[in-house]
Amino acid sequence: MTTATSEDEAADATTTPPPQPRERGTLKHTLPRRPIFLIGLVWAASTALSTMLSLHSLPSVYDTTWQLFAGVACLGSASALIGIIFGDSLSHSVAFGVALLIARYCVGASSSVVEASPPLIVALLAYFRNTRAIISLLDWDFLYSNTTLHACCLIPLLTVMYLLIASEFTIKATGLFSVIPTCTVAIITLALMHCYNKNRAHKHGYLLTAEMKSHAVFVANAIILSAAMMTQDESFFIVIVVFLLGSMFVLLMSLFFAGVADAWYAVGSGQFQMVSLDSAGMMIYFFWPAVILFFRFVDKYGEFIGGKSITLIRYVQSTGLLSDSLLRSEDDIFSFSFVIMLAMITAVGVPCLNALCPMGGYLYSRAYTHGQPNTKRVALCISYSDLPKDRTTLFAILADKKKDGQATAVLNIFVTLEDLKMHSNELKLIASKGHKLSLEPTKFHGLSILQKNVATCNIEFAHYDYSELFGEAPSWLLAKSVDTVGRHPSLFHKATDLGMKVVYWSTLVQVASDKLTTEQKEDILSDCKDKNGGSIIYITSDNSSSNLTAPLCELVSMLDEFTCEGLSTVARDDPTMVL
Numbered sequence: 001m002t003t004a005t006s007e008d009e010a011a012d013a014t015t016t017p018p019p020q021p022r023e024r025g026t027l028k029h030t031l032p033r034r035p036i037f038l039i040g041l042v043w044a045a046s047t048a049l050s051t052m053l054s055l056h057s058l059p060s061v062y063d064t065t066w067q068l069f070a071g072v073a074c075l076g077s078a079s080a081l082i083g084i085i086f087g088d089s090l091s092h093s094v095a096f097g098v099a100l101l102i103a104r105y106c107v108g109a110s111s112s113v114v115e116a117s118p119p120l121i122v123a124l125l126a127y128f129r130n131t132r133a134i135i136s137l138l139d140w141d142f143l144y145s146n147t148t149l150h151a152c153c154l155i156p157l158l159t160v161m162y163l164l165i166a167s168e169f170t171i172k173a174t175g176l177f178s179v180i181p182t183c184t185v186a187i188i189t190l191a192l193m194h195c196y197n198k199n200r201a202h203k204h205g206y207l208l209t210a211e212m213k214s215h216a217v218f219v220a221n222a223i224i225l226s227a228a229m230m231t232q233d234e235s236f237f238i239v240i241v242v243f244l245l246g247s248m249f250v251l252l253m254s255l256f257f258a259g260v261a262d263a264w265y266a267v268g269s270g271q272f273q274m275v276s277l278d279s280a281g282m283m284i285y286f287f288w289p290a291v292i293l294f295f296r297f298v299d300k301y302g303e304f305i306g307g308k309s310i311t312l313i314r315y316v317q318s319t320g321l322l323s324d325s326l327l328r329s330e331d332d333i334f335s336f337s338f339v340i341m342l343a344m345i346t347a348v349g350v351p352c353l354n355a356l357c358p359m360g361g362y363l364y365s366r367a368y369t370h371g372q373p374n375t376k377r378v379a380l381c382i383s384y385s386d387l388p389k390d391r392t393t394l395f396a397i398l399a400d401k402k403k404d405g406q407a408t409a410v411l412n413i414f415v416t417l418e419d420l421k422m423h424s425n426e427l428k429l430i431a432s433k434g435h436k437l438s439l440e441p442t443k444f445h446g447l448s449i450l451q452k453n454v455a456t457c458n459i460e461f462a463h464y465d466y467s468e469l470f471g472e473a474p475s476w477l478l479a480k481s482v483d484t485v486g487r488h489p490s491l492f493h494k495a496t497d498l499g500m501k502v503v504y505w506s507t508l509v510q511v512a513s514d515k516l517t518t519e520q521k522e523d524i525l526s527d528c529k530d531k532n533g534g535s536i537i538y539i540t541s542d543n544s545s546s547n548l549t550a551p552l553c554e555l556v557s558m559l560d561e562f563t564c565e566g567l568s569t570v571a572r573d574d575p576t577m578v579l
Contacts, residue, residue: 035363039081046077046249049291053249054242056181069242071106075099076246083350084254085360087207087479087487089216090126092350093119096223100230103239115229118222126215135218136211179338181294182245186345189252193349196259200356201531204523205369205506208355210542216351227343231336244342251349256283258357267372267534268501268571272362361479361502364492368536370506371570375533378562379570380555381412381505383440383478384419384427386541388549395433397553401560407434409556409564414440414478417462424469431470436566438476439466439500441491455491463498476503476567478538503567505538511551512542521558528562534570 050073051066079099083092097119104116125131208216230240260279266272353359361367371379388394401409415427415437431437439462441455459477466474477495479487479502495502507527509520516524528535539555541548556564 038363039085042250042253043074043077043081046246046253047074049249050077050242050245052291053181053185053245054238068107072103072239072242073246075103076243077250078246080247080250080346080350084250084353085363085489087354087358087360089212089219089351089354090123093126093219093222094123097123097226100226100240100243103243104236107236107239115226118225118229119219122218122222125218136214182338182342185248185252186341189248189255189345189349192252192255192259193352196255196262196356197352199263201262201265202370202506202527203530204508204527206355206508207358207369207504208351209508209540210510213351216354220347220351223347224340224343227339228336231339237335237339240339241342244339244346247346248342248349251346251353253283254353254357254359255349258353258359262357265373265531267370268368269362269366358479358487358504360487360489361492361504364489365496365502367479367492367502367504368567368571369504370531370536371534371567372572373531373534375570376562377533377565377570378528378535378537378559379412379567380410380552380559380564381414381478381503381536381538381567382548382552383480383540384413384415384423386539386548387413388547388552390549391430394549394552397556398435398564399433401556401564403563406563410566410569411435411552411564412438412476412567414438414480415466416440416442417458417465418442420462420465420469427469436568437466437470437474438478438503438567439463439474440478440480455488456494459491459494459498463500473498474500476501478502479504501567501571503536503571505536507535507537509537509539509551509555510542511539511548514547514550516551516554521554524555525558528559533562536567536570 047070051069054069054073055066076099079092079095082095083089086092097116100116100119101113122135125135227240227244231237257276257279261272261275264271264275266275358367358369371377395408398409398411399407403409413430413435415423416439419427427437439459442458442462463474477491477500479492492502507524509516509524511520524537528537537555539548539551
């Protein structure tokens with residue numbers, strides 16, 4: 001009897017799957033599996049807010065109804081959401097152009113293709129390999145300096161404010177006091193964008209590579225050009241303004257959620273969603289009533305404040321401190337500056353948010369940009385294609401830098417489906433030395449937004465081949481976007497179904513020569529020491545002929561006070577609480 005009972009217990013033990021690790025302090029089993037409901041809430045809220053603001057900000061001479069405002073705002077919000085969820089400026093370009101085409105068609109435009117063509121042309125250039133190389137390899141780093149970004153956004157805003165004051169709030173293109181609410185929201189958006197970028201947790205952890213920055217600049221110019229062309233047709237001025245207001249509110253809400261989570265230093269998707277739920281509650285109980293009170297205040301006291309403002313401006317003009325400018329009656333200049341201000345915020349804001357927060361990864365997968373701080377552990381990552389051919393020196397140095405309990409200082413290596421098929425013996429040898437292998441999407445040429453089936457099939461095959469080769473399933477997938485579909489929401493969802501987590505990086509090191517620059521060394525050390533562990537350092541080559549042996553050896557020597565571990569150790573599901 002006892003023997004039979006023991007056999008039954010043994011059988012149950014072999015058939016029962018091992019318990020899955022629990023994510024501490026998260027809402028992993030609380031939020032819906034598919035985040036379309038959450039995205040829909042942001043979409044609806046942005047549409048409602050932009051519609052309300054449009055009714056106050058746009059002239060009454062147009063024969064429009066709230067349904068038209070809502071429809072156009074809905075399209076503008078959708079285009080910005082696609083750019084943020086996909087984390088890719090080229091996807092934003094496609095969405096912006098198509099949404100603008102639909103918006104123009106809905107209001108009866110006959111030449112809608114011309115105004116919507118610049119973003120679509122950029123997307124078309126990115127579809128073909130040769131032209132994609134042209135818009136990917138140009139050096140646009142100087143345009144991503146803080147000074148340049150501030151100037152791009154502030155100059156149109158200051159122009160609008162100056163023209164508004166110089167005209168004594170009587171420019172007929174916008175009406176008395178009507179643009180003040182819009183300018184207020186624009187200032188709040190710019191201030192939040194500036195504070196988030198300046199106070200971000202990882203000072204050198206931009207999630208956009210050099211190629212993605214180049215794409216973002218081309219797309220931004222195309223969006224601004226498209227908006228400028230729309231202002232030439234006065235009868236459709238309302239379309240582009242309402243459209244851009246919808247995009248701006250999506251950006252504002254996304255910046256708020258991402259900025260709060262970054263300030264709390266959320267580790268992984270679960271903690272990000274937990275912090276975002278608290279942020280949503282704060283928004284509902286505090287900000288939404290404030291918005292309603294703001295509009296009520298404008299309705300009740302707008303004309304009174306506008307009249308007092310005009311009186312004050314006339315007094316200042318009488319003292320000679322403010323000249324009665326010739327721009328006073330230039331309605332076209334005012335309208336153009338007003339549209340360019342909104343277009344600049346959208347064109348610059350979306351790629352800046354994508355560089356700071358992987359919103360799509362946090363919603364569709366268990367994504368990590370960093371691990372737990374105060375652990376003295378870091379993850380050093382590299383793609384297999386960037387590994388030097390002769391790895392003897394590198395592996396010897398890694399073995400020499402091992403800490404207690406380690407066989408070697410661990411290197412996290414990302415492999416594609418092709419690597420698994422063509423270099424299986426080499427990968428087995430690397431794994432036997434104690435290094436960790438993870439998956440990386442295969443390169444594809446074209447637009448990632450159109451590669452849903454290709455992405456999911458590729459990662460399924462890679463997952464199967466990895467499991468067959470190593471006898472265990474892969475745990476991590478690199479979210480890489482250049483010439484790949486590595487940030488497609490469908491890929492994230494498939495990775496979650498396969499039990500994999502998604503990794504970005506907290507520090508990106510793009511090496512252009514055979515050694516690290518002084519600036520790169522300082523950036524790496526400051527990022528690691530700032531949080532005292534938890535950094536995910538991804539090193540890659542800007543030049544296919546570069547040998548990364550020396551940079552990798554330098555990097556390992558620099559991190560002597562830290563332990564180089566695998567991703568699963570640096571970013572754990574159930575870590576000990578270290579304060």
